[in-house]
Amino acid sequence: MEDKKLANYVVLEGMDGSGKSTQAKLLVDFLKENGFKVLHVTEPSKNPIGMFLSETILKGGFSSEATSLCFAADRIVHFEDVIKPAMREYDFIISDRSFYSSLVYQPLFGTRFDWVKEINRYAVKPDLTFLIDIPVEVFLERRGETDVIFEKEDFQKKVRQGYLGLVDKFKCDFVIIDGVKPVDVIHKEIRSKVVQL
Numbered sequence: 001m002e003d004k005k006l007a008n009y010v011v012l013e014g015m016d017g018s019g020k021s022t023q024a025k026l027l028v029d030f031l032k033e034n035g036f037k038v039l040h041v042t043e044p045s046k047n048p049i050g051m052f053l054s055e056t057i058l059k060g061g062f063s064s065e066a067t068s069l070c071f072a073a074d075r076i077v078h079f080e081d082v083i084k085p086a087m088r089e090y091d092f093i094i095s096d097r098s099f100y101s102s103l104v105y106q107p108l109f110g111t112r113f114d115w116v117k118e119i120n121r122y123a124v125k126p127d128l129t130f131l132i133d134i135p136v137e138v139f140l141e142r143r144g145e146t147d148v149i150f151e152k153e154d155f156q157k158k159v160r161q162g163y164l165g166l167v168d169k170f171k172c173d174f175v176i177i178d179g180v181k182p183v184d185v186i187h188k189e190i191r192s193k194v195v196q197l
Contacts, residue, residue, distance in 0.1 A: 007039070007090040008197040009083070009124060011098040012190075014132035015159045017142040018179045019186065023132060024096045026187045027194065036091040043097040044071070045078035064109035071102050072119040079124055092194070099123035104162035108155065126173075127197060130190055131163055134179035 010027070012020040021042075028040045044050035053070045061067050086093055099120040106116045136157050167174050175193055177186055 006087045007093045008128070008194075009087075009093045009095070009126045010194055010197075011095045011100070011126040011129045012132060013097060013100050013129060013163065013174075014179065015134065015139060015156050015163065017139040017156075018132040018134045019183065020130075020132045021096050022183060023130070023186055023190055024094055026183075027190055028094050030187070030191050031092050031094075031194070037089070038092045038094060039082075039086045039090045041078070041082065041093060041095045043078070043095065043101060044074050045082070047074065047077050047081060049074040049077055064106060064111040065115075067109065068102065068106040068111045068116050069119060071106070072099075072123075075099060075102075075120065075123050083124065095126070098126060098129070100129065100163075100166060103166060104159055108158050108162065128193065129174050130177050130193075131167065131174045132177045132179040132186070133160070133163070136160060138180055 012024045012027075014020045024040065028038050031038045044053045049070060053067075053074055056062065056070070057067070062070070083093060102116050102120055103113065107113045136153055139156050140153060167176065177189055179186065181189075
């Protein structure tokens with residue numbers, strides 16, 4: 001008997017406010033409506049490490065190195081407990097963020113890029129990664145004033161630069177999507193690429 005094809009692992013990345021969570025949900029709904037079995041996951045995950053990590057980040061957390069290790073640990077456990085078993089049960093696994101987020105965000109808090117890359121060396125590489133790109137001005141319009149460091153203008157400028165820098169490092173791994181376009185137009189662009197898998 002021929003083994004079932006492993007699920008297609010599709011990731012949506014982007015700075016905060018880019019619309020990736022909205023697009024992930026639209027993609028999941030579209031695939032389900034067309035008869036595919038789909039698993040929708042997010043990072044951090046909902047396992048104990050991921051939940052602790054989310055709470056810790058909101059409170060200020062640990063050192064940048066410890067936080068990076070927590071993200072890597074959460075990613076490994078999530079893969080072993082959820083994604084790996086789902087690979088043979090589902091047609092698609094759609095993820096809101098992946099290890100690429102760690103490569104962008106963690107160095108902004110002082111962790112060396114090469115070290116973050118090393119501790120994520122066993123992270124699963126997506127079959128397809130969408131980078132939903134928006135100018136920082138659009139982010140500010142969508143989010144408004146805030147005291148959260150992740151949502152400050154200067155920080156988000158660095159996040160965007162970090163993502164675009166990854167595109168240079170992993171040229172074949174990203175499909176860049178203009179996040180300023182209407183939601184339905186972005187959705188059609190994404191799904192047109194996904195159905196080719």
